[in-house]
Amino acid sequence: MLAALTRVLGVQNLALAEDVVQEAFCRAMEVWPYRGVPENPQAWLMSTAKNYALDILRRERTAHKFAPELEHYLRSEWTLAPAVEELLGPDAIRDDLLRMMLSCCQPELSGESQIAIMLHILCGFGVDEVAAALVGGYAAAEKRITRGKKALAASNELFSLTSPAEFTARLPSVQRALYLLFSEGYHGASKQSVVRSELCREAMRLTAVVLQHPVGATPASHALAALMCLNAARLPARLDATGELRNLFDQDRSLWDQNLVAEGLQLLAASAVGSELSEYHIEAAIAAFHSTAGVAGETDWAGIASLYDALMSLQPSPIIALNRAIAIAQVEGPARGLAEVSAIADRERLATYPFYYAAIGELEFRRGHYTAARGHFEKAESIARNPSERNFLQGRMRACIDSAKTSRP
Amino acid sequence: MSEFAFLFRGRQTFTSPAQTQQHMQLWLKWFKELGAQGLLKDPGHPLDNTGKVVTGTQKIVTDGPYAEAKDVIAGYIVVEARDLSHAAELSRGCPILEVGGSVEVRPLQMLNP
Numbered sequence: 001m002l003a004a005l006t007r008v009l010g011v012q013n014l015a016l017a018e019d020v021v022q023e024a025f026c027r028a029m030e031v032w033p034y035r036g037v038p039e040n041p042q043a044w045l046m047s048t049a050k051n052y053a054l055d056i057l058r059r060e061r062t063a064h065k066f067a068p069e070l071e072h073y074l075r076s077e078w079t080l081a082p083a084v085e086e087l088l089g090p091d092a093i094r095d096d097l098l099r100m101m102l103s104c105c106q107p108e109l110s111g112e113s114q115i116a117i118m119l120h121i122l123c124g125f126g127v128d129e130v131a132a133a134l135v136g137g138y139a140a141a142e143k144r145i146t147r148g149k150k151a152l153a154a155s156n157e158l159f160s161l162t163s164p165a166e167f168t169a170r171l172p173s174v175q176r177a178l179y180l181l182f183s184e185g186y187h188g189a190s191k192q193s194v195v196r197s198e199l200c201r202e203a204m205r206l207t208a209v210v211l212q213h214p215v216g217a218t219p220a221s222h223a224l225a226a227l228m229c230l231n232a233a234r235l236p237a238r239l240d241a242t243g244e245l246r247n248l249f250d251q252d253r254s255l256w257d258q259n260l261v262a263e264g265l266q267l268l269a270a271s272a273v274g275s276e277l278s279e280y281h282i283e284a285a286i287a288a289f290h291s292t293a294g295v296a297g298e299t300d301w302a303g304i305a306s307l308y309d310a311l312m313s314l315q316p317s318p319i320i321a322l323n324r325a326i327a328i329a330q331v332e333g334p335a336r337g338l339a340e341v342s343a344i345a346d347r348e349r350l351a352t353y354p355f356y357y358a359a360i361g362e363l364e365f366r367r368g369h370y371t372a373a374r375g376h377f378e379k380a381e382s383i384a385r386n387p388s389e390r391n392f393l394q395g396r397m398r399a400c401i402d403s404a405k406t407s408r409p
Numbered sequence: 410m411s412e413f414a415f416l417f418r419g420r421q422t423f424t425s426p427a428q429t430q431q432h433m434q435l436w437l438k439w440f441k442e443l444g445a446q447g448l449l450k451d452p453g454h455p456l457d458n459t460g461k462v463v464t465g466t467q468k469i470v471t472d473g474p475y476a477e478a479k480d481v482i483a484g485y486i487v488v489e490a491r492d493l494s495h496a497a498e499l500s501r502g503c504p505i506l507e508v509g510g511s512v513e514v515r516p517l518q519m520l521n522p
Contacts, residue, residue, distance in 0.1 A: 072444045076452025078486065079440045082433040 001049055002121055003100035004093040007158055024049040050088055095161060097209050102159035105173035106151050114177045116141055117148025123202045133199055167215045175224050178203050182228050194245055194388040197235050204228045222271035223280035229264030230287035233257040245392040249296045261291045282311045301330035318349045326359055334363040354380040354389055374400035410489050412450055412517040413496040419510025420483035435504035443488060453486030
């Protein structure tokens with residue numbers, strides 16, 4: 001709704017569009033408790049927002065500048081109402097959502113700012129919700145959103161969908177931002193909670209919008225959607241009933257969403273087109289290996305390891321190298337895994353990532369070096385970012401102590 | 410190029426909101442055609458059907474106009490056209506014609522002393 005209103009009122013009038021949306025929701029809060037929630041709440045909100053938009057446009061026709069191609073129709077009473085109707089119709093909204101996404105992912109903005117402004121404008125996250133979702137706290141979130149809004153207002157209009165070349169050029173930024181958003185939800189660094197499934201859902205929703213447009217529906221976009229579905233399928237089991245983190249080996253796989261797995265595999269098949277192999281393709285394939293294994297032991301770790309090899313040659317990073325080492329450990333044993341870990345280039349960049357130390361701890365644990373393992377888990381726990389991570393790591397520490405006891409002759 | 414006023418007569422009231430919306434969409438379509446050619450000068454305004462009429466040196470104020478709906482001016486816009494014929498041609502796209510109304514096409518006059 002906000003994206004469409006921004007188009008109607010002009011991107012310089014983003015604040016105005018936000019006011020309209022706010023008014024509509026406030027009115028709903030006033031009216032619904034007494035008259036009951038309407039059968040179609042979305043339509044009600046839309047209709048109310050349209051009426052407010054009409055009021056504002058009538059009152060402030062001379063005060064605001066509108067998007068150039070809409071000037072005539074918004075200024076004339078003959079066409080005001082039908083123009084607003086058309087501009088807020090379902091197709092227009094979907095297109096405007098896409099335009100807004102493309103506009104938000106401006107290369108001048110940092111990745112974090114892009115996500116912050118997308119969450120704020122497209123997903124309706126308030127500043128504190130954005131702060132909770134991403135790393136950095138309230139002040140940082142506020143700054144990112146402000147920066148993003150300024151960048152939007154400075155561009156004179158929302159990104160145009162009429163130039164496929166421009167769309168294609170901007171698409172990687174959008175894909176990256178959506179990938180980061182999903183990752184943040186799947187396993188984020190938020191202080192509150194390690195799993196924020198609503199972020200995953202928003203990422204999936206927005207990726208679906210990208211896929212609806214012919215220019216956006218590239219193999220890489222399909223792969224991105226696939227990896228989101230395949231990973232999201234496992235979300236219900238990542239936290240157990242008490243809200244504690246469960247690692248891949250301990251999850252109750254009957255909780256995995258098989259519909260999402262099926263959807264993910266379909267999308268993966270759809271992405272297997274053309275000659276362009278993206279990192280999303282590889283990550284989706286890895287996710288497919290995981291999500292189709294009925295039991296941890298049945299996972300094709302050798303296949304996963306070779307996929308990580310491919311990923312490393314495409315887009316090397318310490319975290320990917322770490323995941324690769326873990327996969328290799330599954331195939332060739334913990335000692336080999338540890339050797340790979342110590343061979344990771346730029347290891348120091350992992351110093352703030354708890355699961356780096358946890359991985360080493362896990363491998364030492366499997367070798368029977370319980371004291372060493374415990375030390376690593378302690379280090380991990382000291383830099384854990386939220387209660388779930390902390391509890392999980394404390395659990396592993398306890399396991400080390402217990403195993404040390406039972407293994408003593 | 411010169412400017413012309415289109416005076417519309419014969420506004421319809423429709424029975425259902427869906428019909429009203431449909432009709433208004435036709436206005437939008439017509440406006441877009443004019444706008445695409447850069448010929449819309451003044452978007453004008455619809456006018457309420459009744460008001461007041463003031464006449465004569467006595468400046469008598471009465472309610473009105475009480476003419477038949479098809480004769481009451483329903484509103485106006487101003488367009489740009491090459492000449493009167495062109496303007497008349499442009500006015501043929503007006504949706505009011507579909508519902509029994511009419512368009513009066515009048516050149517804007519320059520008043521020189």
